[in-house]
Structure formats: C-alpha cells, structure tokens
Amino acid sequence: MAEPIIDVQSLHKSFNGHAALSDVSFQVRAGEMVALLGASGSGKSTLLRLLNGLHRADAGTPSVVRLLGQPVQQGGRLSPQVRALRSRTATIFQQFNLVDRLSVMNNVLVGSLHRLPLWRTLLGRFPASERERAAAALHRVGIAPCAWQRASTLSGGQQQRAAISRALVQGAEVILADEPIASLDPDASRRVMALLAELNRELGVTVLVSLHQVEHAFASCPRTIALRHGRIVYDGPTRELDANRLAELYGSQVDELFDPAGHRPVAAPQALPASEALRRPNALDTTLDTALAA
Numbered sequence: 001m002a003e004p005i006i007d008v009q010s011l012h013k014s015f016n017g018h019a020a021l022s023d024v025s026f027q028v029r030a031g032e033m034v035a036l037l038g039a040s041g042s043g044k045s046t047l048l049r050l051l052n053g054l055h056r057a058d059a060g061t062p063s064v065v066r067l068l069g070q071p072v073q074q075g076g077r078l079s080p081q082v083r084a085l086r087s088r089t090a091t092i093f094q095q096f097n098l099v100d101r102l103s104v105m106n107n108v109l110v111g112s113l114h115r116l117p118l119w120r121t122l123l124g125r126f127p128a129s130e131r132e133r134a135a136a137a138l139h140r141v142g143i144a145p146c147a148w149q150r151a152s153t154l155s156g157g158q159q160q161r162a163a164i165s166r167a168l169v170q171g172a173e174v175i176l177a178d179e180p181i182a183s184l185d186p187d188a189s190r191r192v193m194a195l196l197a198e199l200n201r202e203l204g205v206t207v208l209v210s211l212h213q214v215e216h217a218f219a220s221c222p223r224t225i226a227l228r229h230g231r232i233v234y235d236g237p238t239r240e241l242d243a244n245r246l247a248e249l250y251g252s253q254v255d256e257l258f259d260p261a262g263h264r265p266v267a268a269p270q271a272l273p274a275s276e277a278l279r280r281p282n283a284l285d286t287t288l289d290t291a292l293a294a
C-alpha cells in the first residue's frame with residue numbers, strides 16, 4: 001500500500017507545562033478528505049501547526065510528523081525539508097491571510113512565488129503562464145469577476161475562495177484548513193466546504209480540515225478524526241458519528257459541535273462567468289513588490 005501522505009506518530013505538545021496534544025497518532029492517505037473535529041481548545045490548530053512545522057513538538061518525546069513521505073519533524077526537531085514541503089502544502093486559515101490592499105489576482109499569484117526567480121518576484125513580473133493559471137484558479141472557485149478588486153473589498157466567503165485559489169496556483173498536493181468556515185455565514189460556509197470537497201474529488205488534493213461543527217463534516221468528509229482535550233477520541237467514518245456517539249465522546253461539550261441552524265445539504269459552488277482577468281494588462285502587478293516588501 002502507498003505511503004501515507006500525512007503520517008503522525010505519538011505527537012506530544014504542551015504549552016507552559018499544560019498538554020495541548022497527548023500521544024496523537026494517525027495517517028491520511030493521498031486523496032482523502034478528513035475532518036478534524038473538536039470543541040474549542042481541543043488542540044485542532046496546534047495539530048495543524050505541528051503538521052506544517054509552525055510549531056515544534058515537545059523535545060525528548062517520540063513525536064514524528066511526516067508529510068508527502070518526507071520528515072517534517074521528529075522529537076521536537078524540524079527537518080531541513082520543511083521549507084520544500086511547505087511549497088507542496090497549503091494552509092488555509094480562518095482569517096484568510098490575504099494582503100488587504102493587493103488585488104485578488106496578485107494575492108493569488110503569491111501562490112506561484114516558489115516557482116519563480118527572485119528578480120521576477122521583486123519586479124512583480126509574473127509570466128503569462130502564471131497569470132493564466134491564476135485566472136483559471138479564480139474562475140474555478142467562482143470569483144473571476146473580482147480579480148482586480150482589492151482583497152479587502154470581498155466578502156468573507158469570497159476572500160476564503162481567493163485563499164483557496166492561491167493554494168491551487170501553488171499546486172498544493174495537501175490542503176491543511178484550520179477552521180476555514182469559522183468566520184463565515186452559513187451559506188458561505190457551505191460553499192467553501194463544497195469547494196474544498198470538489199477540489200479533493202476532481203483534482204485529488206488531500207484535505208485535512210478542522211471544524212467545530214459536525215454538520216459540515218457529515219456533508220463533506222467521509223472520515224473524521226475527533227479530538228478532545230488533546231487526544232484522539234474517534235477516528236473513523238463520519239457517518240457513524242451520530243448524536244449519541246458524540247454525546248458519549250464529548251459529554252457536556254457536545255452542544256458546541258452542532259450548528260444551531262441544524263443540518264442542511266451542501267450547495268454546489270455557483271459557476272460564474274469567465275474571468276475578465278485574462279484580458280487585463282500587467283498594470284497592478286507592479287504594486288506587488290512594494291506591498292510584499294512592506
């Protein structure tokens with residue numbers, strides 16, 4: 001069987017002597033879409049940050065993280081491959097992490113920086129192939145008409161779709177999404193989750209997405225890994241996580257895992273007309289270097 005694309009063994013992480021994660025082990029295979037479910041403080045963000053090397057596990061523990069068959073860290077020491085692995089892995093954050101005053105197009109082009117020579121990135125001169133790739137990504141996520149707007153003028157759902165386009169332009173093989181819908185309204189949440197599921201299904205991108213609410217795991221993720229107080233309490237088919245099972249696993253915290261609006265089916269992302277982006281000249285690209293350097 002193929003090597004897992006995410007491989008976590010006996011992961012331990014504490015902050016100021018308090019365990020945030022204890023003995024966490026799991027594997028994710030290429031092409032899976034997995035929900036990381038848990039109430040507030042259960043360790044979801046900490047785990048995702050350990051996966052991309054933004055946190056180190058506790059020194060002296062047997063903690064191992066491997067991504068795409070390469071080591072990220074072991075026993076609290078980062079591997080030299082971390083930077084290279086980050087270019088093959090995209091992290092999507094709750095707060096989108098776009099540069100507000102750059103156009104959506106230029107934010108998305110940031111995904112291509114790891115492929116380009118420094119002089120091009122400093123001059124903001126992106127090759128036509130990268131611009132076409134960015135325009136296609138914006139079209140795919142349904143926000144092509146917004147390509148030349150400032151990122152700050154987009155709605156939360158549109159900003160999150162821009163962040164996902166950046167991951168597409170990057171060519172990420174794995175998307176680690178840290179509560180990507182936590183600040184979105186229900187409709188935008190469903191569309192963003194449907195989009196992640198579409199990319200997983202159609203492009204084979206492996207997705208690990210942390211979620212507060214089980215409804216979204218049901219709608220989009222065949223498998224759920226549930227965390228409670230920093231430990232895995234369930235790892236299996238999402239469909240087997242009924243209300244009784246969740247109550248058993250989470251006790252009084254269970255209410256946090258249900259959307260008060262209830263379970264509704266996920267809408268397919270709306271297909272919008274082709275981008276004007278392909279027709280636009282380079283004019284705004286020159287602002288990119290200044291903004292990135294600031």
Ligand SMILES: Nc1ncnc2c1ncn2[C@@H]1O[C@H](COP(=O)(O)OP(=O)(O)OP(=O)(O)O)[C@@H](O)[C@H]1O
Pocket residue numbers: 015016019020038039040041042043044045046047212
């Ligand atoms: N940088 C930090 N310094 C100190 N404690 C931290 C830090 N980051 C996380 N923690 C603690 O680790 C535990 C797990 O936090 P984490 O943010 O990973 O949980 P979470 O499941 O992502 O929560 P939420 O859903 O609220 O974002 C919590 O007790 C939190 O207070």
